[in-house]
Amino acid sequence: MSNYSTLQKDFYRESGKWLSTFQIWKKFFSPNLHFIYLLRTTQKHPKHTLLGKVWRVILRHYQIKYGFQIYPETQIGEGLYLGHWGALVINPKAKIGRNCNIAQGVTIAQANRGKNEGVPEIGDEVWIGPNAVIVGNIKIGNNVLIAPNAYVNFDIPSNAVAIGNPATFTLNENATSGYINHKIG
Structure with a gap:
């Protein structure tokens, strides 16, 4: 299981299946999974870099939209599961x-x-x-x-x-x- 990314491990918790990048994208209609994707992607980029700043703006938009106030600085282990959104x-x-x-x-x-x-x-x-x-x-x-x-x-x-x-x-x-x-x- 160490060959899988943190994001894949988070998504595995929802379905019990290892998903490809394309399959992960298909699950974006679920607000909780969409938010996990944005959170994990933002966590990959240092705060002071251009990409880090861009991803933080995107994440902030979806924090407000979905009601998840989880910041990229929060240390969260693999296999996070958000059962419902809001x-x-x-x-x-x-x-x-x-x-x-x-x-x-x-x-x-x-x-x-x-x-x-x-x-x-x-x-x-x-x-x-x-x-x-x-x-x-x-x-x-x-x-x-x-x-x-x-x-x-x-x-x-x-x-x-x-x-x-x-x-x-x-x-x-x-x-x-x-x-x-x-x-x-």
């Missing part, structure tokens, strides 16, 4: 691991004061449900399911399910089983 906000300093699913309405934000001042770091194979809020200098482990509408402002260990507002968690070895499909190895 109203998604991710702080550019956040770190997100591989094979993560992020639903609509999610906020991954910075805390500007208090004991958790800073931004979240999210592990691999994390499923984040609709309208969940993850805020502060916290660590979310691997294989974690964050339920819809959960408010998480503390560390969540690996192999856990977080639910509620404020969130509580329970350990579960199969936390994301059936939620994260077509994983990149």
Whole structure:
């Protein structure tokens, strides 16, 4: 799988098939996949170069059009899956691991004061449900399911399910089983 680009790995998560460049272009009618393409392409170009500036303008247009506030500076692992489009906000300093699913309405934000001042770091194979809020200098482990509408402002260990507002968690070895499909190895 190392011969495939990050973009191909992102698109693999949607269909479970390795796609050619032409097949990727055919999927542009899906706003979430179109945005992933633009994000990954923008991430390839340094900010200070002409191409970097052009791609950032294009990406900004589609951030507004689709409602995805994800910046090219955000560190996101391979296999990103955006289940639906609209109203998604991710702080550019956040770190997100591989094979993560992020639903609509999610906020991954910075805390500007208090004991958790800073931004979240999210592990691999994390499923984040609709309208969940993850805020502060916290660590979310691997294989974690964050339920819809959960408010998480503390560390969540690996192999856990977080639910509620404020969130509580329970350990579960199969936390994301059936939620994260077509994983990149």
